[in-house]
Each structure stands twice: as C-alpha cells, then as structure tokens.
Amino acid sequence: MSTNVPRVKSSDTILEAATVMNREKTSGAAVVEGEKVVGLITERALLWKFVPLNKRPDEVTVGEMLVPFFRIGPDESTKAAAKIVVDNRITRLGVFEGEFFLGWVTLTDLAREFSKPHLLKALTARDEPEDKQVLCPNCRKAFLEKITNSEAVILRWECPNCHYSL
Known part of the structure; x- marks a missing residue:
C-alpha cells in the first residue's frame, strides 16, 4: 500500500493535476474536497475522458474527470485486493478505514507482492495431493477446481458455483 499519495482538489484544473502527477512521478492522484477524499484522477481518465473533449487543460476541472474509488479495508488480504482490481479492470484501489483514506494499492504494489518467492511457490505448487479440496472462500458452497x-x-x-478464482 502506498500512503504518500499526491492530492489535488476537485476544483483544480486538469493542467494543475497533471503538473502534480508529473512532479510526483505518479500516474494518479487522490481528489479531495476539504479533507475528504472523494475520488481519484488518473492518466487513464485523462486519456479516455479529457482528450476527447478537445479542450485546453486549464479549462476543465478535476471534478469533471473524477473517477470514483473502489474501496477496501486495511485488514483485507492481498488476494482480495487483487480480485477487486482484476474484476473491475482498475489500476488502483483505495484503502479506507471507515471514511478515513489511508492510501491506495496499485497494480505495481500487487505485482511486487505476488512476485515474492514464497507466494510464487504457494501459487504454483505442483506437489499437492490430487485429492486436496479447498472450500471456496467467497461462496463457501463448492470446492475450488484446478484450471x-x-x-x-x-x-x-x-x-464452479460462483466463479471466484485465485
């Protein structure tokens, strides 16, 4: 999780947000109204939402390009975070305790975590007995099947019941 997340105001212009993101060498920033984080702005949002407007970056506010945060709690597992990121095709996931923004988990954070040797070994182990059954942690109604x-x-x-995968 990254806790040192750049912040921009929803009233800032796209030019100001891009300047902050460039200075901080990041592809996104948390968007705040007062002290509350209300969403995020990303390079992807700029490409998909701003560029087609064909306007100058000092004419459009961050609030107009705001992307809502998908949220997760601080005690959620790395696998749970990865599932949300993959299922929703997003690049970052907000970590919140109640309404308090703690930071975000990025694709890079997940790649680093899943590239750790002990996780790779656990995820790719072949020496498990064929009859080992693991109950689905999502629906708890069926056993996971090896694909x-x-x-x-x-x-x-x-x-096979809810199509949860890991």
Whole structure:
C-alpha cells in the first residue's frame, strides 16, 4: 500500500493535476474536497475522458474527470485486493478505514507482492495431493477446481458455483 499519495482538489484544473502527477512521478492522484477524499484522477481518465473533449487543460476541472474509488479495508488480504482490481479492470484501489483514506494499492504494489518467492511457490505448487479440496472462500458452497493449460500447468483455481478464482 502506498500512503504518500499526491492530492489535488476537485476544483483544480486538469493542467494543475497533471503538473502534480508529473512532479510526483505518479500516474494518479487522490481528489479531495476539504479533507475528504472523494475520488481519484488518473492518466487513464485523462486519456479516455479529457482528450476527447478537445479542450485546453486549464479549462476543465478535476471534478469533471473524477473517477470514483473502489474501496477496501486495511485488514483485507492481498488476494482480495487483487480480485477487486482484476474484476473491475482498475489500476488502483483505495484503502479506507471507515471514511478515513489511508492510501491506495496499485497494480505495481500487487505485482511486487505476488512476485515474492514464497507466494510464487504457494501459487504454483505442483506437489499437492490430487485429492486436496479447498472450500471456496467467497461462496463457501463448492470446492475450488484446478484450471490447467495443455501442459498441465496450473493457471488458477476456480469455484464452479460462483466463479471466484485465485
């Protein structure tokens, strides 16, 4: 989780937000109204929402390009965070305790976490007994099934009931 997140006001212009993001060498910033974080602005939002407007960056406010935060609590697992990011095709996930913004988890944070040797070993282990069954942590109604490619490499584990995967 990154806690040193750049912040911009919803009333700031896109030019001001881009300047902050460039100075901080980041692809996004939290958007605040007063002390409350109300969303975020990202490079992706600028490309997809701002560029088609064909306006000058000093004419459009951050509030007009605001992207809502998908949220997660500080005690949620890395796998839970990764699932939200993947399922919603987002690049960052806000970490909130109640309404208090703690920071965000980015794709880079997740890649670093999942590239740790102990996690790679656990995720790609082949020496588990074939009869081992793991109850789906999402629906708790079915056991996860191993999904493999043609070379028998495990791609993921998936629930046949709710399609949760890890």
